[in-house]
Amino acid sequence: MNDFFKTVRDYLNEYLPKQKCLSANTIKSHKNALNMFVSYLRDVKCLSIEAISFEIMDKQMILDFLQWLEDTRSSSKSSRNQRLSIIRCFLDYAGKADCTRVALELDVKEIPRARQSKKIVSYLSDEALRVLLEQPDIKRLNGQRDCFFMTLMYDTAARVSEILDMRVCDVKINTAHPIAYLRGKGDKLRSVPIMPKTVLHCKGYLNKFHQGADSASTDYLFYSIIHGERKPLTPQAVEIFMRKYGEKARADCEEIPERVHPHQLRHTKAIHMYRKGTPLVLVGEYLGHVNPATTKVYAYADSEMKRRALAKVDEHLGHTQADAIWENDEDMILRLCGLK
Secondary structure, three states: OOHHHHHHHHHHHHHHHHHOOOOHHHHHHHHHHHHHHHHHHHHOOOOOHHHOOHHHOOHHHHHHHHHHHHHOOOOOHHHHHHHHHHHHHHHHHHHHHOHHHHHHHHHHHOOOOOOOOOOOOOOOOHHHHHHHHOOOOOOOHHHHHHHHHHHHHHHHOOOHHHHHOOEHHHEEOOOOOOEEEEEOHHHOEEEEEOOHHHHHHHHHHHHHHOOOOOOOOOOEOOEEEEOOEEEEOOHHHHHHHHHHHHHHHHOOOOOOOOOOOOHHHHHHHHHHHHHOOOOHHHHHHHHOOOOHHHHHHHHHHOHHHHHHHHHHHHHHHOOOOOOOOOOOOHHHHHHHOOOO
16 A cells, blocks of 8 residues: 555544544545546556555646546536545645645635525525425425424424434433434534424434334434345435425425425525524524524625515605706706716
8 A cells, every 4th residue: 555545544544533633424525526536547547456556646647537427427616626625635635744845835825716696595485485384295204204304304494414413312402401412513512492393303203213222312403224134224215205295395386496305305404593683693692503604694694684674774764756966057967977
């Protein structure tokens, strides 16, 4: 094993988990990006494993890799930038381990991030949310599971991964103030309140899917049964059933977006909280945002709040027509036009 792969091994197995204390999902992202880079070197540059080393790498090779991601793999600019960030982090670690690699690290730092157009936050109107949540057939087991999943996701404004990581012990409903525990990015734990309607859904769900389970059970809250065995529900399964319910709901409600996906429920809850007067700082804490600036996207996105604000200004100003003080004053007309 040459120095490059030894450094990759130490980076993934020692540095990221033990020194940086990053979550398993973040480490997986770094591993996937480095795997993709090695695959590019092997399949496109036709290099053998033995030939891959720091000595053959330069700034142009990284640029070619990034261009390949966009042209061949049709990666978005966001994905391209994420891969670049991971390579920078890896080379920063490699440079600290061996000073002969510092020049490569500095060269790659000069590679600019691709410009990204601002994302438009996609969320559901009140009516669209109501119709969507009515789609699952709660008389069927999977329908009851899907209904509770979407209800819990909206109520807690959680990420899909946070809901899928939940265990039975993470929902505390037999208390005066029911809460759910969520593990966010970096394995940061936060608690969010659960509303009474969600508590009712939860009790019905637990009675069917975790009958007799202890409240301290560490079994996954959401699962599917494959070949008679319980398997954790996957993000792909959630995408599929939400897309299905979205297509059904669109037949009854024109406000349903063409593509319904899980993250819209998180966005919808955030927008609803903001509209009801919750300060953005508290919305960010509820969502588990590390950087408060991230939450500002909901202030930019909420066109309804902007419409109401403009309506208030319009109402305050009234609709009186300003006097045309330039009438019958030819000199003023010429000055206002910039001709005098």
